[in-house]
Amino acid sequence: MKIIVTGGAGFIGSALIKLILAETSDTVINVDKLTYAGCLETLEPVAGNNRYIFEKADIADRAAMERIFSEHQPDAIMHLAAESHVDRSIHGAADFVQTNLVGTFILLEVARAYFNALPDDRKQGFRFHHISTDEVFGDLEPDAHPFTEETPYHPSSPYSATKAGSDHLVRAWGRTYGLPIVVTNCSNNYGPYQFPEKLIPRIIRNALEGRPLPVYGDGSQIRDWLYVEDHARALHLVLTRGELGSTYNIGGKNEKKNIEVVHQICDLLNELRPVADHDYRSLITFVTDRPGHDRRYAIDCSKIGSELGWEPRETFSTGLRQTVQWYLDNDDWVAMICARQEKQDQFL
Ligand code: NAD
Numbered sequence: 001m002k003i004i005v006t007g008g009a010g011f012i013g014s015a016l017i018k019l020i021l022a023e024t025s026d027t028v029i030n031v032d033k034l035t036y037a038g039c040l041e042t043l044e045p046v047a048g049n050n051r052y053i054f055e056k057a058d059i060a061d062r063a064a065m066e067r068i069f070s071e072h073q074p075d076a077i078m079h080l081a082a083e084s085h086v087d088r089s090i091h092g093a094a095d096f097v098q099t100n101l102v103g104t105f106i107l108l109e110v111a112r113a114y115f116n117a118l119p120d121d122r123k124q125g126f127r128f129h130h131i132s133t134d135e136v137f138g139d140l141e142p143d144a145h146p147f148t149e150e151t152p153y154h155p156s157s158p159y160s161a162t163k164a165g166s167d168h169l170v171r172a173w174g175r176t177y178g179l180p181i182v183v184t185n186c187s188n189n190y191g192p193y194q195f196p197e198k199l200i201p202r203i204i205r206n207a208l209e210g211r212p213l214p215v216y217g218d219g220s221q222i223r224d225w226l227y228v229e230d231h232a233r234a235l236h237l238v239l240t241r242g243e244l245g246s247t248y249n250i251g252g253k254n255e256k257k258n259i260e261v262v263h264q265i266c267d268l269l270n271e272l273r274p275v276a277d278h279d280y281r282s283l284i285t286f287v288t289d290r291p292g293h294d295r296r297y298a299i300d301c302s303k304i305g306s307e308l309g310w311e312p313r314e315t316f317s318t319g320l321r322q323t324v325q326w327y328l329d330n331d332d333w334v335a336m337i338c339a340r341q342e343k344q345d346q347f348l
Contacts, residue, residue, distance in 0.1 A: 002027045002029065002073065002075050003075065004068070004074045005029070005031070005078045006031045006080055007032055008032050009030065009032040009040055010080065012189055013032070015192075015228045015229055015231070016080070017046065017052065019232040019236065021046050025051070026051065027051040028051065028053070029053045029055060029072045029074065030043070030052070030053065030055065031081070032055075032056065032057075033058040033059070034056055035083070036341050036344050039195075040054070041333065042333075055068050058099075060098060065106060065110040066110050070114070075122070076125075076126060076239055079104065079130050081099065082099060082166075083095045083099050083159070085198070086157045086160070088159075089159035090291060090292075093162070096162045097158075100165070105169055108128070108169060108170065111173075112177050115128075126180055127182060127239055128174075128179055128182075129181070129183075129235070129238065130181060132163050132166065132186070133185060133187075134185050134224070134249070134297045135157070135159065135160035135163065136163050137152075137185075137297070138155055139156060139296065140294075140295075140296040140297060140298055141296070146251070147300060148249065149185075149247045149303055167185075174245050182238055182245070182246055182247070183246075184249070186250040187251040187298070188223040188224065188226065190226075190227065190320070192228070194228070195337065196334055196337060200265065200320075200323060201334070202214075203261075203262055204323075204327045205338075208269070208273065208328075208331070210275075210278075212284075213262055213266075213280075214285055214287045215262055215284055215286050215287065216287060216288075217293065219262065219286065220257050220258070220295070221294070223261075223296075224251045224254060224256075225252045225254045225261070226250065227252065227322075229314070233310070233313075234250045234304060237308050238304070242308065248304040248307075249299045249303065250304060251299025251300070252316065253312065255296075264317075265280075266280035266283075267280075272325065273328055
């Protein structure tokens with residue numbers, strides 16, 4: 001297959017591209033605008049692979065998308081490109097509306113015209129796979145059953161609202177125009193190469209620099225953590241074997257309070273990079289909670305388990321240990337990303 005992956009220079013997209021190139025004979029066309037969150041260095045190990053092509057382009061640029069579809073004649077598209085950081089969406093939502101909603105709309109229109117012109121035999125296999133988040137479901141009560149594929153949408157932040165809107169657009173293009181779509185909604189990812197503004201890499205970085213470890217509110221918000229390679233494996237499975245028009249929830253079966261995650265990182269650092277004068281836990285600082293902060297997300301991923309046989313391979317303990325060790329071994333990548341980003345804005 002020839003697969004367009006949008007947002008392939010990001011955290012999940014780069015893990016997905018590496019997995020596809022390593023474990024299949026597919027060709028990947030990485031379409032990425034290279035915003036502050038895009039990092040081509042992450043893909044250096046595959047840059048010379050003759051089944052890997054990079055196209056620097058904005059998904060909201062219709063002419064560029066038309067050229068890319070026409071030139072590469074893809075069999076499928078996996079759409080990950082998005083503005084993805086909730087805090088940034090609270091400070092300014094314009095880029096989120098532009099990329100997550102307008103960009104997805106443009107991509108759907110270009111994919112629809114391309115699909116309609118395909119010969120029948122190639123139409124059969126074509127897929128538009130939209131990659132989304134569990135945040136579209138909103139706040140989950142402490143004792144409520146985890147989100148299923150039937151849970152109604154109640155997004156809380158500008159980020160999750162734009163992702164929810166993009167999910168609705170994709171399903172409408174499936175229902176109204178017959179575009180062959182699949183949608184996945186996944187819980188919080190973690191692992192190597194995650195941009196250092198997100199919780200886990202940010203805590204690791206601050207701890208190593210002896211800076212305060214900021215925890216929102218009392219740290220009791222619950223997230224369901226999934227190791228990024230487990231997500232990438234699930235995505236490829238859904239693309240190739242998922243039922244047409246269907247949605248699959250993907251989760252790690254690892255519900256953790258934020259404060260527990262921070263404690264676990266501190267304990268791993270105490271073991272792997274001990275410092276003489278303090279326990280890393282002593283750096284924890286509780287800060288004013290994020291407005292509209294959802295208290296709990298949790299995913300019921302039994303559908304992808306029973307229909308497609310997917311199970312996460314990593315537990316939170318094994319995945320977090322690998323992640324902390326990776327950040328310890330790759331401080332040059334983190335320093336490079338942070339220096340580049342601090343030049344672009346003063347956000348961190
Ligand atoms: P990321 O922020 O690390 O990467 C996003 C990538 O998209 C970057 O490479 C960026 O350059 C690119 N991009 C942004 N705007 C673009 C545009 N207009 N045109 C082309 N490229 C553009 O994000 P991520 O964490 O890898 O998430 C990828 C996808 O998975 C997103 O759609 C996100 O909503 C979804 N998701 C993420 C998580 C998570 O925990 N990170 C969980 C569930 C779902």
